Amino acid sequence: MEAQIRNYEISLSRLSYHAAALHVLLAGRRLQRLLKANFHPTEPRVPRGNTGGGQWTTIGGSYRLPSGARVMPVGGEPHLFKLRPGMLDEGDDLPGFEDIQEIPIVRPHDSSDRHSIVRRIPMAPFVGKPAGTLPRKLEDIGAPAWLREYYPHIDANTQGPKSLSELRAGAQSSRPGYDIHHIVEKSSALEEGFPKSLVNGPDNLVSVPRFMHWEITGWYQTRNRIFDWRSPRELLRHDSWAKRYDVGLYALRKFEVLK
Amino acid sequence: MRSRASLIELDSTDALVEEFEKICLDQYECLLDRKIARYNRLVDKIIIILDELKLRSERQRLLPLLSHKNRQVRYQAAMATLLVAPARAKEALERLSKSHEFPQAADASIALDKLADGSFVPS
Numbered sequence: 001m002e003a004q005i006r007n008y009e010i011s012l013s014r015l016s017y018h019a020a021a022l023h024v025l026l027a028g029r030r031l032q033r034l035l036k037a038n039f040h041p042t043e044p045r046v047p048r049g050n051t052g053g054g055q056w057t058t059i060g061g062s063y064r065l066p067s068g069a070r071v072m073p074v075g076g077e078p079h080l081f082k083l084r085p086g087m088l089d090e091g092d093d094l095p096g097f098e099d100i101q102e103i104p105i106v107r108p109h110d111s112s113d114r115h116s117i118v119r120r121i122p123m124a125p126f127v128g129k130p131a132g133t134l135p136r137k138l139e140d141i142g143a144p145a146w147l148r149e150y151y152p153h154i155d156a157n158t159q160g161p162k163s164l165s166e167l168r169a170g171a172q173s174s175r176p177g178y179d180i181h182h183i184v185e186k187s188s189a190l191e192e193g194f195p196k197s198l199v200n201g202p203d204n205l206v207s208v209p210r211f212m213h214w215e216i217t218g219w220y221q222t223r224n225r226i227f228d229w230r231s232p233r234e235l236l237r238h239d240s241w242a243k244r245y246d247v248g249l250y251a252l253r254k255f256e257v258l259k
Numbered sequence: 260m261r262s263r264a265s266l267i268e269l270d271s272t273d274a275l276v277e278e279f280e281k282i283c284l285d286q287y288e289c290l291l292d293r294k295i296a297r298y299n300r301l302v303d304k305i306i307i308i309l310d311e312l313k314l315r316s317e318r319q320r321l322l323p324l325l326s327h328k329n330r331q332v333r334y335q336a337a338m339a340t341l342l343v344a345p346a347r348a349k350e351a352l353e354r355l356s357k358s359h360e361f362p363q364a365a366d367a368s369i370a371l372d373k374l375a376d377g378s379f380v381p382s
Binding site for chain 1 (some may be wrong): 373
């Protein structure tokens, strides 16, 4: 009898555990849907009680984002944060930072707009500085709060080059602000018949700052006078794995990701 | 942007230099916005202008752009003037290569490597 009661208790305990796990799973899926819909609490919404209440609203006006969306004042509040030379306290002669950079205070809906804005923040003067230096400065000057989700990316971009073993070790797990990068470009290598095991193998994978990953990927695709106005990708067509690998490492060094 | 025919018809070298600057500024925005296809199309416009300036023996008119505030303008101007003012152009590339501002820092560094080993010969 006691054994029977004990068995019932164990079964109830298991049911309770599975119910809790299901609850967490469903909550996670709901969060995933919201993230996919670019949900963010600071984005403006049509007030409750109005047509379309609760829906995200586009705001039109005088400041145009790269996607074409416009930013305008809402209710007389300031809509742009002006990042001026000298505000980051690294001297007034920041290279290339002579213009005021305008950053929308409200988080842009489009991720490509957000990336375009963040990548224009002058990070070069902070290369090699201790982790967190530029994010702290952005906090100190009251930069828009939505930039915080990009502090890992900004920090990663200023950390300076690492050894190949450090970059490979970083590829073992996912880190905010970093991407897994293929030393030999993945798509062109697979198209030309190199085996997946080689292309996606550990020797070919490194963890690099996301913004540098984008820079290097762009470099492979852009036409360059050095290569007779062809792109590196075009130039490497039909080349050996070894040659592609050498170029991949060379690019990582030139973009100051690899020591 | 102007077509090849209309570029050739411009009888002012100043206008060509101004157009070159505008194209480079557009390329700078393309790189930050990851619009690579547009960047590559703009390369054709740059080639037309550079060929015309070479025809007119006026490439040196790009030299003032070596001190432009925009790094893409400086980079393209340096690459375009290596033949007519190698020391000044290389100095501009050296500064870019140490700037940590990408991709121009990487491009400048690669250009200097290729110049040094002879695999890139300015034209």
